Amino acid sequence: MNTTESICIRGIGWLNEEAWGRLLCDEGETCAVPHAALWKQGQVLATPVKNSGRFDTATRLTMVAVALALGDGGRCGVESAGPGTGLLGGSRAGSAATNRSYFQDYLQAGRTLARGNLFIYTLPSSPLAEVAIHFGFTGPMFYAGFTGGAIYNLLATARTMLREGTPEVIAIHAGESDAIAFWMGPGGAASAPVLTLDQVAVREEADQPVAQLAGRLRRALKGNGTVCA
Amino acid sequence: MSVVVVQREVVTAWGWGTAACWSGILTGRPAFAPVSRYDTRFFQSRLAALIPGLTAGVEDSLVMQMLRPLLAPLACTLPDDTLVVLAATTGEVDLLERHCLGAAIPPEESCLTRLLERVTGLLGAVDGCVISAACVSSSAALAHGAALVTTGERAAVLVVACDAVTEFVHAGFSSLMALDPGGARPFDKTRAGLTIGEAAGTMLLMSEAEATRTRRPVLGRLAGWGLSGDANHMTGPSRDGSGLERAIIQALAKARVEPRAIGSISAHGTGTPYNDSMEMKAFRRVFAESSRPVYSVKGSIGHTMGAAGLVELILALESLKAGIVPPSANLREVDLEAQDWVHGTALPAPDMRAVLSTNSGFGGINSALIVTP
Numbered sequence: 001m002n003t004t005e006s007i008c009i010r011g012i013g014w015l016n017e018e019a020w021g022r023l024l025c026d027e028g029e030t031c032a033v034p035h036a037a038l039w040k041q042g043q044v045l046a047t048p049v050k051n052s053g054r055f056d057t058a059t060r061l062t063m064v065a066v067a068l069a070l071g072d073g074g075r076c077g078v079e080s081a082g083p084g085t086g087l088l089g090g091s092r093a094g095s096a097a098t099n100r101s102y103f104q105d106y107l108q109a110g111r112t113l114a115r116g117n118l119f120i121y122t123l124p125s126s127p128l129a130e131v132a133i134h135f136g137f138t139g140p141m142f143y144a145g146f147t148g149g150a151i152y153n154l155l156a157t158a159r160t161m162l163r164e165g166t167p168e169v170i171a172i173h174a175g176e177s178d179a180i181a182f183w184m185g186p187g188g189a190a191s192a193p194v195l196t197l198d199q200v201a202v203r204e205e206a207d208q209p210v211a212q213l214a215g216r217l218r219r220a221l222k223g224n225g226t227v228c229a
Numbered sequence: 230m231s232v233v234v235v236q237r238e239v240v241t242a243w244g245w246g247t248a249a250c251w252s253g254i255l256t257g258r259p260a261f262a263p264v265s266r267y268d269t270r271f272f273q274s275r276l277a278a279l280i281p282g283l284t285a286g287v288e289d290s291l292v293m294q295m296l297r298p299l300l301a302p303l304a305c306t307l308p309d310d311t312l313v314v315l316a317a318t319t320g321e322v323d324l325l326e327r328h329c330l331g332a333a334i335p336p337e338e339s340c341l342t343r344l345l346e347r348v349t350g351l352l353g354a355v356d357g358c359v360i361s362a363a364c365v366s367s368s369a370a371l372a373h374g375a376a377l378v379t380t381g382e383r384a385a386v387l388v389v390a391c392d393a394v395t396e397f398v399h400a401g402f403s404s405l406m407a408l409d410p411g412g413a414r415p416f417d418k419t420r421a422g423l424t425i426g427e428a429a430g431t432m433l434l435m436s437e438a439e440a441t442r443t444r445r446p447v448l449g450r451l452a453g454w455g456l457s458g459d460a461n462h463m464t465g466p467s468r469d470g471s472g473l474e475r476a477i478i479q480a481l482a483k484a485r486v487e488p489r490a491i492g493s494i495s496a497h498g499t500g501t502p503y504n505d506s507m508e509m510k511a512f513r514r515v516f517a518e519s520s521r522p523v524y525s526v527k528g529s530i531g532h533t534m535g536a537a538g539l540v541e542l543i544l545a546l547e548s549l550k551a552g553i554v555p556p557s558a559n560l561r562e563v564d565l566e567a568q569d570w571v572h573g574t575a576l577p578a579p580d581m582r583a584v585l586s587t588n589s590g591f592g593g594i595n596s597a598l599i600v601t602p
Contacts, residue, residue, distance in 0.1 A: 051463075087458075094341050094361065099322060099397070103329050106400055112271040119401035120463050120591060123318055124341065124361045129592025132460045138472065140456035141594055142362035142369045145342040147349065153358060157373070164376045 006194045007159055010168070010185050011075075013068020014214045015061065016178035022072035023217055044068055049134050054117050056098045061174050062089065062127040063134065065181035069170060070135075073183050086139035086166040087128040090154040091174045094124035094145060127174070139166050151213060152201035155182060159197070162186050178210035195220060232375045232452075234600075235445040236303070236433035237543045240295050241530045242278035242426055250540075251547045254529050255575055257556035261412045261424055261531065267396040274408035277394040278426030278531030290321035291393035293347065295429035300351045300389070303431065308385045308443060311433075312377060313349050313357040316370035316390040318535040320344045322397045348389055361535065363590030364497070365456070366390065367430070368538030368598055372454035374434050384439040390539040391429035398425060398534070405464060413500030413532070414559045415525035416509075416567040423499040426531020430539045449546040452583065452601045453486070455479025459593030465503055466589055470511030473587060473595040477515050480585065480597035488516050491599070492581030493554040495545045497588045498525020499532050504589060509566040511587075521585075522578070523570045528559030538588045538596060545584040545600050552579040 012023035021028025039045070039052075039060065044067040049055075055063070102118040109115075120126060124143035132141055140161060146153040151173055158171040162184060172181040199220045201213070238246065242260035243253030253260055261276040266285045269275040283294050325339035337343060341359045349357040362369040367390035374386030392398075402408050402425060409422035440447055457479070459472035466472070481488060496508050505525075512523060526544055533540055548555060553575050560573035586598045 083460075086456075092340070092342050093337070096325075096336065096340050099319075099325055099339070100329065100336055102401070103326060103397055106397075107329060111268065111396075111400075114400035114404040116401070116404040119404055122397075122401065123363050123591060125363055125590075125592055125594065126463070129363075129458075129463055129594070132458045132593065133462070136460050138458045138460050138475070140369070140372075141458045141592065142360050142366070142373075142456075145340075145345065145359040145361075147342060147346055147357055157358070160373065160376050160380060160382060163380050 006196055007155055008185050008194050009182055011069040011073030011183040012180065012217060013065050013072050014180040014210050015064055015068065016211050019211065020068060021214055022068050023214060023221060024072045039064065044071060055130065056121050058098065058174055059121065059127040059130050061179035062172050063131055065172055065179035066131050066170055069181035069183040082168050083136055084139045084167045085137040086161050086169040087132055087137055087141040088154060088158050088161065088169055088171045089125065089128045089143045089174065090145060090150055092145065092150060093176065094143065095122050095126065097176060098122055149201065152197065155197060155200055158184050180210045180213060230379045231437040231450055232378045232434050233437050233440050233447045234432055234449045234451060234546065235435050235440050235447060237431065237448060237546065238299055239428065239430035239540050239543050240280055240299060241428040241540060242280055243530060244281060247543055247547060251544060254526050254544060254555045257558050257573060259412050259529055259559045264394065269399065272399055272403040273406060274410045274424065276412050276424050277399065278424060279394055280427055285323060290323050292321055292391040292429060295391055296348065297351065299429055299431050300348065304352055307352060307354065307387060310383065311354060311385040311387050312383050313352060313354045314370045314374050314386055314388045315345045315348050315357065315359040316367035316388060316535050316539065317341055317344065317359065317392050318361055318363060318366055319392060319395065319398055323393060323395045326395060326397055362594050363592055364534055364537055365588045365590040365594040365596045366535035368588045368596035369456060371432065371451065371538060371542065371598060372456055372596060375451050375454055378434055378436050385433060385435045388432045388434065388539060390536040392427060392534040392536050394425050394427045407501060409500055412559060413528050414561060415498035415500045415528045416505050416557055416564050416571040417560055418562045418564045420500045420502060420505060422501055423527065424531045426533045428530065428533035428536040428540045430536055430543055432539055432543065449549060450601045451598065453480035453484025453599035455483065455597045457595045459595065461593045464591055466507040467593060468507060470507045472593060473508060473511040473589060474514055476595040476597040477511065477585065477587065480599050484599045486583060489518055491521055491583050491585045492578055493522040493548065493584050495541050495584060495586040496523050496525045498527050498557065500527060506566055508587065509570065512570065520570045522554040522572060522576050523567065524555055524557040526558060528557065542586050542598055542600060545586045549581060549584055549600065549602055552577065552581060554578050
């Protein structure tokens with residue numbers, strides 16, 4: 001794997017339980033439970049999200065991270081996203097938390113009736129599907145998990161998707177309480193920073209908190225002299 | 230750069246091995262049986278397509294019982310740089326069931342990344358990833374693996390796919406009213422839902438140059454692939470089939486073939502009213518010039534979820550080798566939308582040179598794969 005090859009980033013959005021940020025525009029703030037605070041219409045999501053009342057935390061985090069990344073790249077609102085955009089999601093735990101909630105709920109019902117609304121989120125790809133529905137993304141979409149170097153391998157996988165011809169890819173890494181989304185495109189866009197894969201993540205590194213990764217990326221972007229004022 | 234298949238194997242409700250599965254498929258009969266692993270009294274259907282000999286509640290999860298015999302012969306034979314791509318939806322979720330029922334099994338043991346560690350450990354492989362995309366999981370894994378080979382990032386990719394019949398999944402599909410109480414009858418006029426099944430499979434992809442260099446027999450070519458999303462609904466497909474149509478067109482373009490080159494279509498064909506109708510709409514638009522034989526194996530081996538794409542592609546390769554289009558299983562009376570396309574009997578096709586295999590999944594994910602000899 002050529003770690004010096006470039007990835008072209010159009011926007012990066014991240015959030016955890018106490019802060020959120022858009023990295024290229026160097027914006028952000030601390031606030032309590034950003035995925036709830038930012039959910040209010042108009043803040044990062046220009047239009048209401050259908051069925052959001054049934055979303056689990058992973059789906060909310062993913063949705064907000066994607067909206068922040070698109071906003072970071074100057075695109076806000078459902079109508080301005082590229083339709084063929086692909087989605088790639090990664091996390092160590094996948095849908096483990098939702099799986100547990102679903103099955104425990106089923107047991108509490110006496111093992112007679114499961115809830116369909118919980119069952120449909122017991123797939124690691126479900127948060128991506130909700131994002132695709134809201135933003136109208138019709139490109140390829142899948143969850144990818146790795147034994148090590150989650151962010152590194154996630155971005156390398158996204159790069160393969162771009163090489164294959166997917167016009168844009170949004171790669172999202174989500175934990176139980178944080179998420180970061182990278183909006184990526186093929187090289188050549190004049191205003192989009194270009195980083196090497198090993199500037200973004202270390203291949204063998206175990207999962208690190210998103211806020212820590214965001215700090216490293218902020219430094220890498222400033223080093224390239226491409227962060228907006 | 231050509232992507233070739235140099236190894237494949239499968240286990241399904243028809244038993245162990247590709248030959249057993251192919252023979253079972255040719256009967257056109259269902260391999261369904263009432264489930265005894267858990268209580269199904271309150272479910273919409275008691276039936277599933279179960280692999281003989283698997284035992285719930287022992288040390289190995291159900292999918293590990295499938296995978297150990299499949300992976301053992303591969304352990305010392307993979308090229309050094311092989312990337313292992315695991316495909317599954319729920320994987321070892323039976324371990325989570327047991328945790329929730331009080332067993333001393335940590336819940337994280339059921340995570341897909343943990344299963345990946347077990348699989349790479351069995352194979353002695355260093356590099357691996359797990360791909361999950363609902364019922365398109367193994368098709369997406371095959372497409373990604375093929376992309377890695379054609380871009381030169383990997384000389385070899387081993388796709389391993391698996392999913393088991395569990396109370397977790399059976400209860401879920403029942404809650405969505407998606408099961409046919411009498412067993413799935415894809416493309417049938419009175420079809421009423423799917424039947425879940427379990428399966429596991431392996432497929433080793435290489436560049437043709439690598440296959441030649443390592444003197445491996447070429448079993449077929451993965452000539453084209455396409456992935457798309459409907460962006461429509463979490464469980465229902467786009468009614469007009471436009472998402473699937475796009476995936477098929479991508480695959481045809483990648484394979485550099487016209488629609489008329491496709492000899493037959495292995496459809497996703499779950500047996501649900503909406504899925505089968507959606508697929509026929511897509512097929513009729515892409516193959517507007519003339520009908521193609523379409524079949525589904527899910528009326529025989531059930532809907533094997535994350536393993537479906539890989540299992541069905543293996544059967545498509547067998548179909549090419551034998552020059553036979555298998556019957557669409559468990560068909561009684563073909564739906565009007567599928568008339569002249571779907572048949573309940575095997576058809577001779579000695580001149581067939583390409584098979585299209587399609588799958589669709591929750592969230593509106595679609596895949597199309599094309600194999601040639």
